[in-house]
Each structure stands twice: as C-alpha cells, then as structure tokens.
Amino acid sequence: MFKIITSYAFRNLMRTRLRTFFTLFSVALIILLYSVLTSVGSSFSEQISNVLGDQNIDIAVQAKHATNPSTSIIDEHIFKEISSLDGVKAVHSLLIGNRRLQGDKLVVILGVSNFNTFAQRLGFALSKGRAIVSGAKELVIGEKAAKVYGLDVGDQIGFGDDQQYSIVGIYSSWLSFLNSGLISDLESVQSLISRPGKASLLFVQLENSSDTPKMTEKINRQFPDMNAIQSQQLPDHLGPIKSVFYFTDIVSVMTLFIAGAVLLNTFIMAISERTKELGVLSAIGWPRQMIVMVFFVESLILSLTGSILGYFASFGVFPILQNHFSSVVMFLPNAPTLPVFFNVLLMSVVIGLLSTLFPALYGTNIQVSKAIRHE
Amino acid sequence: MSKLVEISGLTKVYDEGLVQGVSGINLVLESGNIYALMGTSGCGKSTLLNLIGTLDIPSQGEILYEGKRLNEMESISKFRREFMGFVFQFHHLIPVLTLQENVESALLPNRQVSSKERQNRALSLLNDMGVGHRAKAFARQISGGERQRGAIARALIHHPKLLLADEPTGNVDSKTAMLILEKLRAHIKTTSGAILIATHDPNVADIADVIIEMEDGKIVSIINKMAITESDNSSSLEDFNSHMRVTLFD
Numbered sequence: 001m002f003k004i005i006t007s008y009a010f011r012n013l014m015r016t017r018l019r020t021f022f023t024l025f026s027v028a029l030i031i032l033l034y035s036v037l038t039s040v041g042s043s044f045s046e047q048i049s050n051v052l053g054d055q056n057i058d059i060a061v062q063a064k065h066a067t068n069p070s071t072s073i074i075d076e077h078i079f080k081e082i083s084s085l086d087g088v089k090a091v092h093s094l095l096i097g098n099r100r101l102q103g104d105k106l107v108v109i110l111g112v113s114n115f116n117t118f119a120q121r122l123g124f125a126l127s128k129g130r131a132i133v134s135g136a137k138e139l140v141i142g143e144k145a146a147k148v149y150g151l152d153v154g155d156q157i158g159f160g161d162d163q164q165y166s167i168v169g170i171y172s173s174w175l176s177f178l179n180s181g182l183i184s185d186l187e188s189v190q191s192l193i194s195r196p197g198k199a200s201l202l203f204v205q206l207e208n209s210s211d212t213p214k215m216t217e218k219i220n221r222q223f224p225d226m227n228a229i230q231s232q233q234l235p236d237h238l239g240p241i242k243s244v245f246y247f248t249d250i251v252s253v254m255t256l257f258i259a260g261a262v263l264l265n266t267f268i269m270a271i272s273e274r275t276k277e278l279g280v281l282s283a284i285g286w287p288r289q290m291i292v293m294v295f296f297v298e299s300l301i302l303s304l305t306g307s308i309l310g311y312f313a314s315f316g317v318f319p320i321l322q323n324h325f326s327s328v329v330m331f332l333p334n335a336p337t338l339p340v341f342f343n344v345l346l347m348s349v350v351i352g353l354l355s356t357l358f359p360a361l362y363g364t365n366i367q368v369s370k371a372i373r374h375e
Numbered sequence: 376m377s378k379l380v381e382i383s384g385l386t387k388v389y390d391e392g393l394v395q396g397v398s399g400i401n402l403v404l405e406s407g408n409i410y411a412l413m414g415t416s417g418c419g420k421s422t423l424l425n426l427i428g429t430l431d432i433p434s435q436g437e438i439l440y441e442g443k444r445l446n447e448m449e450s451i452s453k454f455r456r457e458f459m460g461f462v463f464q465f466h467h468l469i470p471v472l473t474l475q476e477n478v479e480s481a482l483l484p485n486r487q488v489s490s491k492e493r494q495n496r497a498l499s500l501l502n503d504m505g506v507g508h509r510a511k512a513f514a515r516q517i518s519g520g521e522r523q524r525g526a527i528a529r530a531l532i533h534h535p536k537l538l539l540a541d542e543p544t545g546n547v548d549s550k551t552a553m554l555i556l557e558k559l560r561a562h563i564k565t566t567s568g569a570i571l572i573a574t575h576d577p578n579v580a581d582i583a584d585v586i587i588e589m590e591d592g593k594i595v596s597i598i599n600k601m602a603i604t605e606s607d608n609s610s611s612l613e614d615f616n617s618h619m620r621v622t623l624f625d
Contacts, residue, residue, distance in 0.1 A: 001483055001490070004476060011471035280467045283430055284481045284529065285456020368430040372463065 009297035027306025030259040035314035041248035043333035059204040076197040096200040097193035108181035111189025129153040129169030134185040140169035142179040263355035271363035279371025295360040303352030380404040385436035396422035397592040411583035412573040419592040420573035460530035462540035466522040468514035475510040500528040520551040536568040
C-alpha cells in the first residue's frame with residue numbers, strides 16, 4: 001500500500017513540475033538561511049562553553065549592568081577583593097575592546113593578565129613567533145587578521161599617539177573569532193582603549209570546584225554591582241550571545257513560518273486542482289486519513305528534500321561569509337553544525353505536516369458528490 | 376431475492392429548497408437484478424444515484440442497506456469499499472496512475488488483501504475487459520473506451536453487492552458498450568448483487584431486469600421485465616397484472 005501511495009504522491013508532484021521546482025527552491029533557500037543563522041548561534045555558544053567548561057574556570061564575573069563583555073567595566077579593587085576571598089585559588093582578568101588598526105578597520109583586541117593561562121583557556125596556540133612579554137608593547141595577532149592585513153612577525157603596528165606595538169607572534173585558535181583579533185598584555189590594552197585599571201571579565205578559579213554555587217552566591221552578595229555566573233552558564237548570560245540567540249531564534253521562527261506558508265500555498269493549489277480526484281477516491285472507499293496521508297507524503301518529499309538541499313547548500317555559503325565578514329562578525333563558524341542538520345530535519349517534518357494538514361482536511365471534507373462535479 | 380436497498384420518502388433539495396433534486400422516492404433494489412434508471416437530463420437520476428451511493432446526504436427520507444441505516448455502519452468509507460462499486464460517466468481514473476494501479480486503488484484500503492492478490496485480481500479483470508495489454512499505461516495515455524473499461528474493472532475488483540453506474544456507456548462506441556453490458560451481466564451472476572444504471576442508452580434498457588423511469592425528480596414508473604416474461608406464460612390477465620410491478624407515482 002505504502003509503495004503505491006508514495007509513487008502516487010511522487011507522480012502528483014511531477015504533474016506540476018515547475019511549481020514543485022519553485023517550492024523546493026524556496027524551501028531550500030529558507031532552510032539555507034535557517035542553517036546559517038542557527039549554526040552561527042550554536043557555534044558561538046559551543047565555542048564559549050568549551051573554553052569555560054573544560055579549562056577549570058569556575059566562576060565568571062561581569063559588571064551587572066553591562067549588556068556585553070566589551071561594555072563591562074570592572075575596577076581593579078574588585079579583582080583584588082575577590083582574589084583575597086577564602087577558597088579562591090586564582091583570578092584572571094580579561095579586557096575586551098576595539099581599536100582601529102592602522103587607522104582603518106576596527107579589530108577586536110584582548111588584554112590578558114597572564115598570556116600562558118589565557119592561551120590555554122582560550123584555546124589558542126602560537127603558529128609563529130613567541131609569546132608576549134608584559135610591559136614590552138608587544139602583541140600577537142590572529143592568523144586571519146595577519147592574512148587580511150598583510151602583517152607578519154617583526155612588523156610594527158601603530159595605534160596613533162606614539163603607541164607603536166611589535167608583532168611577536170601569530171596564533172591560531174579553534175575559536176574562530178579570536179583568529180581575527182589581537183592579544184596583548186592587560187596593562188597595554190588598558191592603555192590602548194583608555195581603561196586604566198579596568199577589566200571586562202574576571203575568571204575565578206576555586207580551590208574546590210564543588211564550592212562554585214556557594215562562592216557565586218557570595219560574590220553576588222558581596223559585590224552588588226557585579227554579576228557572578230557559574231562558568232557553565234556564561235554563554236546564556238553574555239549579552240552578544242544572548243542577542244545572537246534571540247536574533248537567530250526570531251529569524252528561525254520567521255523562516256519556518258515562511259517555509260510553512262510556501263508549502264501551505266502549494267498544497268491549497270494542489271488540493272483545489274485535485275478536488276475531483278479526492279471525491280473519486282472517497283467514493284471508491286479510501287478513508288479520509290489515507291487521502292490525507294498522500295498529501296503528507298507529498299509534503300514530506302518536498303520539505304525534506306528542500307531542507308537537505310538547503311542544509312548542504314549552506315556549506316558553500318560559510319566560506320563566502322568567512323571571507324567577507326569574519327573581521328566584522330567575530331564568531332562565524334566554518335560550516336553548519338551537525339545538530340543543525342538534525343534540527344533542520346525535525347523542523348522540516350513538522351512544517352511539512354502542519355502546512356499540509358489544513359488544506360488536506362479541508363479538501364477531504366467536501367461533500368463527495370460536489371467534489372466529483374468540481375471543475 | 377433479498378432486499379439490498381430499501382428507500383422510503385427520499386428527498387433531496389438544493390439551495391435551501393429552491394432546487395428540487397429528487398422528491399418522495401420509494402424504491403426497493405433486490406439482489407440479482409439490473410436496474411436501468413431512465414429519464415431526461417436533469418430529471419434526478421444522478422442525484423438518486425449519489426444518494427444511494429452515500430455520496431450525498433438526503434434532505435429527507437431513509438435508505439436501508441440490507442436492513443441497516445448508514446449511521447449503523449462502522450464507517451462510511453469501509454461500507455463504500457465493501458458494499459458498493461461506482462462507475463462514473465467520465466471514468467474518473469487517476470491520470471498519474473497506470474490502468475492497473477487505478478484498478479488496484481479500490482482495493483488499496485483493504486488490508487486483508489495482499490498486494491500480490493490485488494495485482495492478480497486487477498490484471499485478471501483488465502484481461503477480462505480486453506485491456507490487459509494496457510495495464511502498465513497511464514490513464515492519460517489510453518483511449519476513452521479503454522479508460523471506461525478500466526473504470527468498470529475498478530468498480531468490480533472488490534466484488535461489490537451493489538454497483539452504481541452513471542451513464543457507463545455514454546462515451547464509448549457501441550461495440551465497447553455491448554462488452555461493458557456483458558461484463559456487468561456476468562458480474563450479477565457471480566455476485567448475486569444488483570446493478571443500478573443511470574442511462575439514456577436503449578441497449579442498457581434491453582438488458583435491464585427492471586426499468587425505472589424518472590421525471591422531475593420523481594419515479595413515474597417501474598417496469599419489471601421478469602414479471603412480464605413470467606406472466607406471458609401464465610393463463611390469465613389477472614396473473615399478468617399481479618406480477619407486472621408497474622407503480623405510478625404522481
């Protein structure tokens with residue numbers, strides 16, 4: 001039975017080849033957009049989670065009212081006070097800012113309190129040159145930034161006001177956004193972005209990780225202007241990530257609605273054209289659910305094929321995005337992530353079924369004698 | 376002969392009573408008979424066929440199928456696929472299915488029939504109808520006569536007790552028409568069912584056992600030819616009159 005129904009459904013789609021092609025094309029395009037957006041969001045979240053989760057960072061501290069880490073300002077005295085709390089093993093500072101490179105493009109610049117610690121924690125490794133020496137006006141540059149701006153070890157970068165820095169190393173990181181940035185010591189970056197004695201984030205390492213919830217609560221109580229978060233939960237609290245999540249969520253829902261509308265429109269037309277056939281099938285004893293199933297199979301063929309095409313087409317889009325936008329959007333992944341694929345499949349099934357349900361039920365609800373007379 | 380369908384006071388109106396489809400129909404369809412439903416276009420033949428076939432809902436009146444009301448059935452679709460077969464005036468085959476798949480489609484919802492048996496039955500019927508060689512052709516690729524024979528095979532594949540046919544010979548040549556009528560007659564013999572044929576075709580009237588004439592949505596006469604034949608051999612005019620079931624309704 002299923003063989004004939006599938007074959008019938010497939011041939012129905014082939015009746016109106018042009019319409020089927022454009023529906024498929026639209027669904028694929030929408031799913032491509034969905035794949036790109038959700039991959040960007042989930043990839044960034046994954047990158048941050050990996051850094052924080054695997055590297056023994058127990059608590060992250062950010063200024064309470066900061067919308068994102070680059071607007072978070074934490075004073076030095078807070079660093080010192082948290083460092084002196086019982087049970088705290090070490091506190092590391094990270095300052096995030098932007099500077100125009102050679103008076104031209106805006107780049108991300110990170111100031112780190114301890115290069116080796118952050119190299120390990122932020123997952124970057126020197127591919128050329130050496131590590132920076134604090135206070136020596138040195139910096140290391142990400143592979144992508146070096147390539148884009150044509151810079152190499154030994155080159156000088158000028159930030160104006162006599163602020164000349166030497167490039168002493170080139171690093172690569174599996175955190176793709178870091179590859180487009182610069183890293184120097186904390187004091188240098190504080191000076192470069194005019195935030196002396198400040199940090200954006202503090203990473204607190206505890207003597208005993210099991211004390212993390214208690215210590216988080218203690219820091220929040222003792223420093224009401226700060227927002228201490230257990231590291232595992234940080235991606236959900238970081239402003240830009242939250243914004244990315246909201247943005248991708250909203251656009252994803254919109255794209256799914258659009259895909260649903262495309263399919264709905266296709267099936268309203270199909271059912272209108274095939275009303276007589278539906279009447280004949282009812283007359284010869286096909287139960288309603290069997291007729292609806294034909295439309296479901298048609299819809300699944302369209303939505304699943306469109307989704308798979310869209311997902312794989314998005315592999316071709318990421319290199320283009322990387323080439324043109326990686327210096328602007330710092331967390332672009334190299335390819336759509338695998339969970340997105342399963343998400344796409346699930347969504348396409350749901351959309352396919354939902355968008356066909358209404359027209360199919362409507363089409364099979366017409367009085368059989370009227371349906372057979374339908375022209 | 377058993378009563379397959381009993382109709383009493385059947386009325387169908389359209390457009391809130393402005394259009395009368397059929398009115399006050401009383402009729403009994405018995406097994407083993409071919410009924411020819413005759414009358415001018417628009418007299419209500421197709422409406423009556425649709426009502427008996429459960430394709431339309433009566434405005435008034437009642438139809439009993441082997442003594443049961445429709446609402447006593449397990450499901451209408453099951454009832455249709457087990458009890459009834461339909462032959463439409465314009466065949467109404469599904470154009471994207473092959474002739475064989477079209478014939479099989481009437482058995483498709485019946486899970487008790489294996490796909491092998493379904494295929495065998497379909498092919499056998501198509502061969503019987505003289506279109507076995509066109510089994511793999513799509514409905515859109517074959518002639519009108521072949522389509523109509525395919526449509527009849529589709530209506531017979533599940534051995535229905537009641538076959539409803541709307542002008543089955545209306546769009547075919549006389550040779551095909553005769554073949555179709557032969558097959559229908561043969562079907563009656565094997566299933567002991569009944570066939571109700573809405574038609575203008577005098578050939579159909581010739582093979583029918585009972586001729587039902589309709590006018591303006593009403594049955595104006597029912598002529599039972601079997602009764603006439605039996606009465607021809609009887610001795611008196613009274614016998615003839617008592618067997619000849621001519622009913623006139625005003």
